Amino acid sequence: MATAVAKAGPAESVEYAARIEHVSKSFAGPVGRQLVLDDITLDVAPGEFVTLLGASGCGKSTLLNLVAGLDDPSSGSIKTDGRPSLMFQEHALFPWLTAGKNIELALKLGGVAKNDRRERAEELLTLVRLQGSYDKRVHELSGGMRQRVALARALAQESRLLLMDEPFAALDAITRDVLHDELTRIWAETGVSVLFVTHNVREAVRLAQRVVLLSSRPGRIAREWTVEIPQPRRIEDAPVAELSIEITEQLRGEIRRHGQQ
Amino acid sequence: MASSDTKSGLTDTRQARSDGNLQTAGLEAGLDALENVATTRTPFSVTFRAKILPPLIATGVVLLVWQALITFNVVTDPTKLPSPGDVATEFKDAWLEGKLLGYIWTSVERGLLGFLLALAIGTPLGLIVARVKFVRAAIGPVLSGLQSLPSVAWVPPAVLWLGLNNSMMYAVILLGAVPSIANGLVSGIDQVPPLFLRAGRTMGATGWKGAWHIVLPASLPGYLAGLKQGWAFSWRSLMAAEIIASSPDLGIGLGALLENGRNASSMPMIFEAIFLILFVGIAVDLLVFSPLERRVLRSRGLLVKS
Numbered sequence: 001m002a003t004a005v006a007k008a009g010p011a012e013s014v015e016y017a018a019r020i021e022h023v024s025k026s027f028a029g030p031v032g033r034q035l036v037l038d039d040i041t042l043d044v045a046p047g048e049f050v051t052l053l054g055a056s057g058c059g060k061s062t063l064l065n066l067v068a069g070l071d072d073p074s075s076g077s078i079k080t081d082g083r084p085s086l087m088f089q090e091h092a093l094f095p096w097l098t099a100g101k102n103i104e105l106a107l108k109l110g111g112v113a114k115n116d117r118r119e120r121a122e123e124l125l126t127l128v129r130l131q132g133s134y135d136k137r138v139h140e141l142s143g144g145m146r147q148r149v150a151l152a153r154a155l156a157q158e159s160r161l162l163l164m165d166e167p168f169a170a171l172d173a174i175t176r177d178v179l180h181d182e183l184t185r186i187w188a189e190t191g192v193s194v195l196f197v198t199h200n201v202r203e204a205v206r207l208a209q210r211v212v213l214l215s216s217r218p219g220r221i222a223r224e225w226t227v228e229i230p231q232p233r234r235i236e237d238a239p240v241a242e243l244s245i246e247i248t249e250q251l252r253g254e255i256r257r258h259g260q261q
Numbered sequence: 262m263a264s265s266d267t268k269s270g271l272t273d274t275r276q277a278r279s280d281g282n283l284q285t286a287g288l289e290a291g292l293d294a295l296e297n298v299a300t301t302r303t304p305f306s307v308t309f310r311a312k313i314l315p316p317l318i319a320t321g322v323v324l325l326v327w328q329a330l331i332t333f334n335v336v337t338d339p340t341k342l343p344s345p346g347d348v349a350t351e352f353k354d355a356w357l358e359g360k361l362l363g364y365i366w367t368s369v370e371r372g373l374l375g376f377l378l379a380l381a382i383g384t385p386l387g388l389i390v391a392r393v394k395f396v397r398a399a400i401g402p403v404l405s406g407l408q409s410l411p412s413v414a415w416v417p418p419a420v421l422w423l424g425l426n427n428s429m430m431y432a433v434i435l436l437g438a439v440p441s442i443a444n445g446l447v448s449g450i451d452q453v454p455p456l457f458l459r460a461g462r463t464m465g466a467t468g469w470k471g472a473w474h475i476v477l478p479a480s481l482p483g484y485l486a487g488l489k490q491g492w493a494f495s496w497r498s499l500m501a502a503e504i505i506a507s508s509p510d511l512g513i514g515l516g517a518l519l520e521n522g523r524n525a526s527s528m529p530m531i532f533e534a535i536f537l538i539l540f541v542g543i544a545v546d547l548l549v550f551s552p553l554e555r556r557v558l559r560s561r562g563l564l565v566k567s
């Protein structure tokens with residue numbers, strides 16, 4: 001199935017998909033500079049699936065934007081293995097193009113030859129199980145289908161690192177479950193590294209090999225968990241629930257600290 | 262399926278995994294089908310009843326009232342209000358003399374040429390104003406202010422600058438239409454969602470590539486609205502110019518026809534000219550701009566079906 005999709009394997013000399021070293025970020029706020037991210041150090045290994053977990057406003061999107069190169073850190077350094085692709089909570093598909101043409105635009109900007117684009121776009125649509133939706137307009141697709149096209153478009157960039165910023169947060173629970181299965185399958189099939197941001201603890205545990213908990217104000221790495229539960233997992237699985245409870249306790253502790261100050 | 266050399270335990274997990282995959286696929290297909298919105302084209306009879314019939318009836322009512330005013334001697338002076346029949350005769354005579362299409366074409370040719378010229382100037386101007394901060398600060402306010410200046414105000418200076426000729430007409434059209442077109446593009450570009458720009462940047466669409474693949478298509482609805490308004494302004498400016506600057510060398514366009522009607526105190530001729538001006542304005546909008554705008558909006562799902 002979908003064997004034609006290239007494996008985005010690691011380049012020889014690079015032992016990371018992303019290397020974040022001592023990164024801090026502050027914004028000019030109404031009361032002077034506000035420190036949002038404080039001394040973040042994090043590696044994403046080639047082919048690894050890492051979820052970044054934290055309360056709303058803790059700086060998850062800020063960190064992802066920095067890794068994507070959309071903004072520069074105030075201090076520290078970020079290195080990635082090639083330009084990462086980025087998926088947002090909103091699908092960000094271009095409404096003036098069809099589903100297929102959205103994917104082809106990414107291919108074109110990535111330098112794929114004109115004659116190969118159509119076939120490659122169809123392959124990617126098949127990968128996200130949307131074969132036959134090439135000519136669909138964005139507004140004709142459901143929320144889940146839009147996110148799958150957005151995923152196909154992100155994969156079209158052939159990046160070794162896929163950054164995802166709460167991509168399923170706006171979907172209903174049934175659709176979200178299905179997309180978890182799909183993402184896990186596609187990650188295994190393509191070998192792409194994923195840095196996945198969420199505020200949903202169970203989602204983080206359901207998907208990741210490693211969960212990184214971010215504290216708030218400023219955002220610091222509070223703790224990390226390696227998730228040994230074999231895939232395919234389900235969000236209802238007992239081991240998933242168990243670990244989720246442990247992580248939730250820690251997360252609540254982090255949040256409580258702010259109430260005491 | 263599993264190849265023969267795999268151990269049975271491994272085959273089992275693979276089997277389970279591929280079963281799970283199949284189930285997900287089926288589930289997903291079901292979800293997609295449930296969310297699928299059926300899009301059907303409205304049949305012509307419905308469009309006819311909803312969109313075409315009402316204006317036809319309205320026109321018929323106006324004609325009836327008009328005729329009634331004359332039949333029942335409410336208005337008795339034909340130099341103030343000619344009968345519909347008189348105006349129809351005026352049209353027929355102009356048609357039989359072979360002049361009717363000439364009047365229309367003289368004005369339409371000027372209007373379209375002027376509009377295309379305005380397009381060629383207004384588009385790059387809008388791009389520069391939208392993208393270059395200094396230019397925007399310098400001429401942005403003037404450009405949007407110019408939209409509220411009635412373009413007939415440009416006719417006297419244009420006559421003194423260029424004389425009574427076609428160039429003067431084009432100058433008036435340009436001064437009327439260029440600000441609309443440029444402003445439409447500027448507001449179209451301003452309204453491009455930042456999310457699209459960020460998505461484009463992560464895909465490598467920066468600089469000119471970003472402008473071509475993201476900014477321009479995203480701003481198309483605003484640009485089209487500007488074009489539509491630009492045409493309306495072109496047409497109005499042109500009529501103003503033709504009425505004020507009618508001269509035998511310029512040929513008789515619709516504005517000149519109106520002015521001739523006034524000089525000859527011929528109410529039917531004046532009505533003829535007014536109807537033609539209205540007709541051309543509506544026809545261009547109905548045949549060119551509205552379909553274009555509808556197509557763009559519909560393809561983006563921005564047009565709510567009524």
Ligand SMILES: Nc1ncnc2c1ncn2[C@@H]1O[C@H](COP(=O)(O)OP(=O)(O)O)[C@@H](O)[C@H]1O
Nearest residue numbers: 027028036054055056057058059060061062063
């Ligand atoms: N461009 C910006 N300017 C000023 N403050 C910002 C900017 N972007 C983010 N912030 C602030 O940084 C904090 C973290 O934001 P964000 O990364 O979006 O959080 P999260 O994605 O974890 O919910 C918020 O308090 C937000 O107000």
Ligand SMILES: [Mg+2]
Nearest residue numbers: 060061062165
């Ligand atoms: Mg966020």
